[in-house]
Amino acid sequence: MRLKVSPRLISAIVVGLVILFLVNKNWGGASISAKTISSFLVVGIALGGIYAITAGGLVVTYATTGIFNFAHAAIGCFLAFCYWQLTVKQGLPTVVALIITLFVIAPAIGFLLDKVIMRRLRDAALVVQLMVTVGLMLTFMGITLTIWSPKTGRSLPQFFQNTQGVQFGDVTATWHRIITVVVALLVALGLRFLLYKTRLGISMRAVVDSRSLAGLTGAKPSIISGSSWALGCMTAGLAGILIAPETGLVVENLALIIVVASAAAAIAQLKSIPMAFIGGLVIGLAKSFSAVYLEWGKDWAYADEAIPAAILFIALLFLPMARLETGKIRITKRTERLTKPWEAALGAGVMIAIVGAWANGWIPWISGTTFGERSTVWLGRGAGFLVLGLVMLSLIPLIGWAGQVSFANYAIAGIGAVLFSHFGGQNGDALGIVWVMLICAPLGLAIALPALRLKGLYLALATMAFAEVADKVLIRHPSMLDPSATGVLFKPVNFFGITISSSASDRKAFLMFLVIAFALLFFMLEMLRRTRWARRWIAMSDSPAASATIGVNLTTTKMMVFMLSGAMAGFAGCMIGLQRGALSVDSFPLFAGLPLVLLIAVQGVRYPVAAFMGFIGLASFPALFEVLGKPSWLTAIELIGPGIAAIAMAYRPEGAVFYSGRDLAGLLPWRKDAREEKALAVAKEREQNIGKDEIGDMGLTRPFSADKVAQLDRVLDITDLVDEHKMAPTGGAS
Amino acid sequence: MSSILSTQDVVVRFGVLQAVSQASIEVIEGRVTGLIGPNGAGKTTLFNVITGLQEPTAGKVFFDGKDITNKTPFKRARLGIARTFQKLEVFGSLSARENILVAAEQRKTWDRSGFDPAKVCDEILAKVGLSHVSEFMVGTLPTGTARLVELARALASNPRVLLLDEPSSGLNEEETEEMAALLKTFVEEGLAVLLVEHDMSFVMGTCEYIHVLDFGVIIAEGTPAEVQADSHVQAAYLGTKTEEQAS
Ligand SMILES: Nc1ncnc2c1ncn2[C@@H]1O[C@H](COP(=O)(O)OP(=O)(O)OP(=O)(O)O)[C@@H](O)[C@H]1O
Ligand SMILES: [Mg+2]
Numbered sequence: 001m002r003l004k005v006s007p008r009l010i011s012a013i014v015v016g017l018v019i020l021f022l023v024n025k026n027w028g029g030a031s032i033s034a035k036t037i038s039s040f041l042v043v044g045i046a047l048g049g050i051y052a053i054t055a056g057g058l059v060v061t062y063a064t065t066g067i068f069n070f071a072h073a074a075i076g077c078f079l080a081f082c083y084w085q086l087t088v089k090q091g092l093p094t095v096v097a098l099i100i101t102l103f104v105i106a107p108a109i110g111f112l113l114d115k116v117i118m119r120r121l122r123d124a125a126l127v128v129q130l131m132v133t134v135g136l137m138l139t140f141m142g143i144t145l146t147i148w149s150p151k152t153g154r155s156l157p158q159f160f161q162n163t164q165g166v167q168f169g170d171v172t173a174t175w176h177r178i179i180t181v182v183v184a185l186l187v188a189l190g191l192r193f194l195l196y197k198t199r200l201g202i203s204m205r206a207v208v209d210s211r212s213l214a215g216l217t218g219a220k221p222s223i224i225s226g227s228s229w230a231l232g233c234m235t236a237g238l239a240g241i242l243i244a245p246e247t248g249l250v251v252e253n254l255a256l257i258i259v260v261a262s263a264a265a266a267i268a269q270l271k272s273i274p275m276a277f278i279g280g281l282v283i284g285l286a287k288s289f290s291a292v293y294l295e296w297g298k299d300w301a302y303a304d305e306a307i308p309a310a311i312l313f314i315a316l317l318f319l320p321m322a323r324l325e326t327g328k329i330r331i332t333k334r335t336e337r338l339t340k341p342w343e344a345a346l347g348a349g350v351m352i353a354i355v356g357a358w359a360n361g362w363i364p365w366i367s368g369t370t371f372g373e374r375s376t377v378w379l380g381r382g383a384g385f386l387v388l389g390l391v392m393l394s395l396i397p398l399i400g401w402a403g404q405v406s407f408a409n410y411a412i413a414g415i416g417a418v419l420f421s422h423f424g425g426q427n428g429d430a431l432g433i434v435w436v437m438l439i440c441a442p443l444g445l446a447i448a449l450p451a452l453r454l455k456g457l458y459l460a461l462a463t464m465a466f467a468e469v470a471d472k473v474l475i476r477h478p479s480m481l482d483p484s485a486t487g488v489l490f491k492p493v494n495f496f497g498i499t500i501s502s503s504a505s506d507r508k509a510f511l512m513f514l515v516i517a518f519a520l521l522f523f524m525l526e527m528l529r530r531t532r533w534a535r536r537w538i539a540m541s542d543s544p545a546a547s548a549t550i551g552v553n554l555t556t557t558k559m560m561v562f563m564l565s566g567a568m569a570g571f572a573g574c575m576i577g578l579q580r581g582a583l584s585v586d587s588f589p590l591f592a593g594l595p596l597v598l599l600i601a602v603q604g605v606r607y608p609v610a611a612f613m614g615f616i617g618l619a620s621f622p623a624l625f626e627v628l629g630k631p632s633w634l635t636a637i638e639l640i641g642p643g644i645a646a647i648a649m650a651y652r653p654e655g656a657v658f659y660s661g662r663d664l665a666g667l668l669p670w671r672k673d674a675r676e677e678k679a680l681a682v683a684k685e686r687e688q689n690i691g692k693d694e695i696g697d698m699g700l701t702r703p704f705s706a707d708k709v710a711q712l713d714r715v716l717d718i719t720d721l722v723d724e725h726k727m728a729p730t731g732g733a734s
Numbered sequence: 735m736s737s738i739l740s741t742q743d744v745v746v747r748f749g750v751l752q753a754v755s756q757a758s759i760e761v762i763e764g765r766v767t768g769l770i771g772p773n774g775a776g777k778t779t780l781f782n783v784i785t786g787l788q789e790p791t792a793g794k795v796f797f798d799g800k801d802i803t804n805k806t807p808f809k810r811a812r813l814g815i816a817r818t819f820q821k822l823e824v825f826g827s828l829s830a831r832e833n834i835l836v837a838a839e840q841r842k843t844w845d846r847s848g849f850d851p852a853k854v855c856d857e858i859l860a861k862v863g864l865s866h867v868s869e870f871m872v873g874t875l876p877t878g879t880a881r882l883v884e885l886a887r888a889l890a891s892n893p894r895v896l897l898l899d900e901p902s903s904g905l906n907e908e909e910t911e912e913m914a915a916l917l918k919t920f921v922e923e924g925l926a927v928l929l930v931e932h933d934m935s936f937v938m939g940t941c942e943y944i945h946v947l948d949f950g951v952i953i954a955e956g957t958p959a960e961v962q963a964d965s966h967v968q969a970a971y972l973g974t975k976t977e978e979q980a981s
Contacts, residue, residue, distance in 0.1 A: 324787050324807065338829075532839040532851075539825040539836045546823035546884075549785050550837040550891050551811035551844065606827070673869065680874045 011317045026303075028295030039171040040285075040292040046177035048284025049184035050243050054257050055264035055276040056184070057235030060191050062270045064204040064228035067121055067129055068457050070258055071136035075233055076240030077254035078140045079106055081148050083241050084156050084249060094159075098241070106237040110230030118229060119222070120650040126456045128653040130405050131601040134594055135646020137255060142639035144251050158245040180242045187235060188277040194231075195273070204228050252591065259468050259590075262461045263312035269319060270457070279315075283308050299479070305472035309465035316450040316458055324545040344526035348519035351612050355382070355515040359508050379507035380579070381622060386514045387575040389615030391593075392600040393521055393608065394568030399597070400605035401534055402561040403541025405456060408447050408463035409569040410593025411470035416440045416573020417583060418480050421489040425577055428491035428501075437570040444566020445559055452558055467590045476585045490577050502581030514575060518612070521568070525608040537561050598646040604655025613657060738763050738926050739784065739815070739895045744793030746779050746950075753779045755950040756793070759928075761895055766917055766927040768941030768958075770934075772970055776950040777930045778820050781897050784928075785817050786810050797895075812844045816893035818884040820900045820930070826873030830864055830883050831855060833872055837890035845892065854890060862886045862916065877904035885916075895926045902933045914940050938962070946970070 030036050054073055061069045069075075079101055086097035117136070121129050148154065158176035165174040195201040203224045240254060247253040264279030286307050290296075296303040339347075357363050359379060391413050398404050416436045424432020447466045451459035475481050492501030500510040528534050540547045540557055548554060577583065599617055603610035621638050628634060652659060665674035739761040746754040754776040761767045769777050782788035784795055786807035794803045797813055805813075825833050838851035838858075859865045862882050867875060872883050881904055888896055898917075902910045910933065917940050921927055931937045937944065938958040946954040946961055948970040954961055961967055 532836070535828060535832055535836045536840070538828055539833075542825040542827055543823040545787055545807075546819065546825070546887075547836075548787070548807035549811050549815075549817055550887060551808050551840045552836075553808050680870070 008318060015314050015317070023294065026294045026296055026300075028293055030293050032293075035170045036292055038168045040288050042168050042171045042173045042177070043291065044285035044288030045181055045281065046173065046246075046284070047287055048281035049177070049181035050239065050246065050280070051257070051260050051264055051283050052184040052277045052280025053180075053187055053235060053239040053242065054261035055268065055280045056188050056191055056273055057232055057239060058258075058261050058265045059268050059270060059273055059276040060195070060235065061228065061232035062265070063195065063273075064231075065118060065225060067118060067133065068265075068270070068460075069136075069232060070130065070133040071140055072232065072236050073240075073258040073261060074137040074140035074144075074255040075109065076236035076238075076243070076257075077251055078144045078240075079109075079233070079237030080156065080240035080244040080249065080254060081144050081154075083237075084154055084244070085148075088154070088156065101241065102234050102237050106233040107230035110228075110233035111226045113233070114222075114226040114229040117647055117650045119225060124650070124653055125403070126460075127399055127403060127405050127601060127605065128649050130457075130460050131598055131646050132650050135598055135643040135649070137258070137643070138594065138598070139640055139643030139647060141251050141255050142636075142641075142643055146636045146639055150251065154249045156241070156244040156249050176242075176245060183238065183242065184277065184280070187238065188273055191231075191235070192273045200224070200227060256468075256590075259465055260308040263308040263315065263465065266312050266315040266319070266458065266461060279311075283311055286311065299477055300473070302472045302476055306469045309469045312461060312465045313450055316454060316462060319454055319458070321453045322455045324548055338530055339526050341527065344523050347526070347609060348523045351519045351522065352512075352515050355386070356512060358382070359511050376504040376507050379511055380502070380504075382619065383507065383511045383514055383579045385615050385618040386511065386518060387572060387579050388596055388618055389518060389611050390514075390521070390572035390575055391569060391596055392614045393518070393525065393611040394565050394572055395597060395600050395605060396525055396608050396611060397528070397534065397537065397561050398565035399601070400607070401529070401541065402537035402558065403456065404448070404558060404561065405460045405597075406444075406448070406463040406562075406565070407460060407590070407593060407597055408444070408466045408470070409565065409572075410596055411467040411588055411590075412440050412444055412447075412566055412569040413573035413576055414475055414588030415443065415470060415480075416570035417577035417580075417587075418475055418573075419570075420574040420577045421481075421583070425490040425493075425574070428493045430493050430495060433493075433571060433574045436574050437567040440570025440573065441563040441567040444569065445562045448558065448562045452555055464590065467593055471586070471589050475588060481583060481585055489582055493578060500578055502579055510579065514579075517575075518615075522608045522612065529608075533560070595642045598642050602642075602645045602649060602655060604657035604661075607655070607657045607661070610655060610657045736763060737761065738798055739928070740796045741780065741784065742794045742796065744780065744783055744795070745791045746776070746783060746788060747791045753950050754783070754790075754947075757947065757950065757952050759945045759952065759955075761926045761928045762943070763894070763926045764924050765921055765942040766929055766940045768937050768944035769928060769930045769947060770932075770937055770944060770961075771947035774949075775947040777947055778899055779950075780947070781817060781899055781928075781930065784810075784897060785815060811840075811891060811893075814892070814894035815897070816888035816891050816895070817897035818881070818888055818899055818901060820903070822877065822880050822884065824872045824880050824883055824887075827871060829869050830872050830875065830879075830886075831859065831868040833883050834858055834886045834890045837887045841891045854892075858886045858889050862889070863912070878906065878909055881905065885913075889920075893925070895928065896920065897928045897930075899930045900932060901929070902931060902936055910936055 054076065057076075058069065058072050061067065061072065082105055083097055083101045086092045086100060087094060090097075092100075113136075117132060121132060124132075158174060159179050160175035163175050165172045166178060193201075195205055204227065239257075243257060244254060247257075260283055261280070264276050264283055267279030267282065268275035287304060290304055290307060359382065391410055394409050394413075395406070398406055398409070416439075419439060420432055420436045423435045424430070447463055448459060451462045490501065492499045492503065492506060494500075495513060498509050498513050499506050500513045502510075536547070536552060536557055539550075540552060540554060544554055547557075580587070596614070599614045600610055603613045603617070621634070621641075624634060649655070662674060662678055665671045666678055668674070737760045741757060741759050743756045743758055744754055745752065745756060757776070757780055759767070759769065759780070769780070771777055779788060783790045783793075786802075786805060786809075790803065794801055796802065797810070797815065802810055802813065825836065828836065834855045835851060838849075838854045841849075841854075842851060856865075859868050862885060864879070864882055864886060867879060872880055875883070881901060885898070885901065901913055905913060914936055917927055917929070929937065929941060941958060944955060944958055944961045945952055946964070946967050948966075953966040953970060954964040956964070
């Protein structure tokens, strides 16, 4: 114990000092009076209530299903729009609309999600679980944007909008806010009661630990997990309806609450509902404190936006170290052999040939479109998609091999692009690219550092928070990207006689340069896959516990892959800068980076070739628009498609490249190995499915008696306690 | 014959449940030591304590005379402790050969004897009889074969102590016999083996010395014959028998 207390104490002191320093430095000069205090509290608590409801729903879903639902806020957003439709548009009475939204639509969505998607995710790899829910988030955002076009403004009235509210000192709390806080409190208490004191709730928690344990309660596992999702959707909807009048009925604002709610959920260690409530309040109060008392100055004008992320990072420092779990079923169905060097070289050659043939007009295209004529516009676009392909390539070793899910690489690329405009880009100095890569490697590591010793999920949360901070705060700092400076930031760079830049005359050369660089990186990755580094990363991802027991230092192993991926993202960033020529402060939003992660995952994140397929996928929509005109159904598909594709991963977790590769390789006469392995994999899958059916039946027959419940409760409480006590050292920490 | 690995009064508590109570066992070079007990007795938990995956609530673990209780799992591996898992922990998306290669290459980081990992890997594959599946992804192999892969992987780090958690589960009778024969060759080479096993004929046939664990407590120890004759052991096993029949 003595060893564990001290680093925490040190962290606490350091964090405390940093906060004191920031507060002192940015003190806005507002006096601490009854007036400011009451406004700080009233605003903070109201804001906190909003976050608390969302965080509570998030934690309940995680505690009862084992899946962290990134779509939680997006579902809430969709339901808020439904509610708007019913009240404002159709003119239904508030109560009726509330009942329809929260007790009909929301549970229906929940049961449907459970049946169609979530049940298949129980034993899936973390990457797949995350991708599917992120895909779900984009889908719900896309559906909402399609049904309710953002071009028309909408607003949701507050509850009791026309009443006075309550006076606290000099500050008025509207009834809406009071209701929000009361509802948040009731929801927290209600959920806590439900999970710990009712039969359904106990079964819900039991399902996470083991389906057979849930069988003891006599309930059918499928109904239990359906109820969990229904409950999650209801809390999401409630939060959405309460938040929308405050933030405006805007899809992105509502869906982004997920970043804030994740921070609160991390404070709650993803399992304690009361702590999620407190976490929400802490964030709300911190934001309101900053608004009332602090003056960030114009350089840090958006520092406010970083508060939830900062709180998330602080929370991560204080979480107990994750235990190296054993005995978790991980279904891997891979049939694949190592790519031989000549095959990789051939692949690289084909990539160069495809892009080269298109760029030079050797492929006949549909005439009459600018796409077919390969205008400079299209050459520029092609390069634009290829640089994003480079970002996807940087994810292969990190997510695909080492299993470390990161949403930060697009943000790192963004920072890389901005840095390149300072280091060499403005003079066309190619050496600057090396500097940027050398800076981005440790940057990638630094983002991951607080989450290295924790469960993989926290890493995903931390990287998402970082991406948000990079977009809202770092890149906007004038010394990074001066908003007053416009025009070209990057001068053409000369590489062995090829001039690359965004100007129209250089575009073909640039595209060729990019595809050659891409193909080289692809080849290097394929070769890296054959080395002990990649083997060790994959081993670590497949079984951390077994890796540790053969002597792998998990911490340093993870650090290596983060640095590699960071450097690759930095290179991609330099290329993004050169390709765009100029950057604006909002060039690298979180929502632009997410689809890249989804796309590579859908294609098959373990396979370098998937990044090229991702590039083709990115190019395909604009190309179709060119060829087909601009049909509105295609717009809808473009909005919803990536999400749907990610959701499909629940059925096809390994990615498109894998399945097509397996089936196509089997067709080659000399690939007998592929046919054999496929047969083995299919047989094994069948065996596993039989096992699952048997378990599914168990619940039906078991009686439900008081002592069984008591037994179950004891087990569950034990596991709750256990989580706090079991802190076996993982790999690297010593 | 000297003791290479021992635990001293190890206690593991999970909340209110005491999974291991003051367990002291000893593993000796050049022989197979058995650790048996009914389901839930705490055998796997004790393995986790020895390999560093589970922090003990109290007690100590000694390896080669040194206290290793506070060492991380990977450092213990480097000292020469290797194990297999009751529930498979293979690297499912690597080939069988790569599974073993990872461990052999890892050994390079501390073993400076200048061996060639690829060669070591092929030798071990031949030894445990996996050469014919060496290029298959382990995730697609049947459980029995995957178990052998785990064993081979453990061997690849050239351990001084090998901990095997129910190696015979998922194996058929013939394979179990082969496994027993393999274990014999290991101990002849001077390896120390700690074996957890439910298959009693396997245990009694291979172990020279047996510790019996029941509800986390060592209730008996001795040679197979002594243990079989022990009245506590009979009670513990009969007790679970009746429970199993009831449920
Ligand atoms: N992580 C954990 N959290 C809570 N309880 C645990 C945990 N691991 C083990 N236990 C409990 O500790 C006890 C001992 O478990 P252990 O797995 O060590 O038994 P075992 O002797 O290996 O049994 P088996 O023969 O079934 O493998 C059991 O009651 C088990 O439920
Ligand atoms: Mg066991």
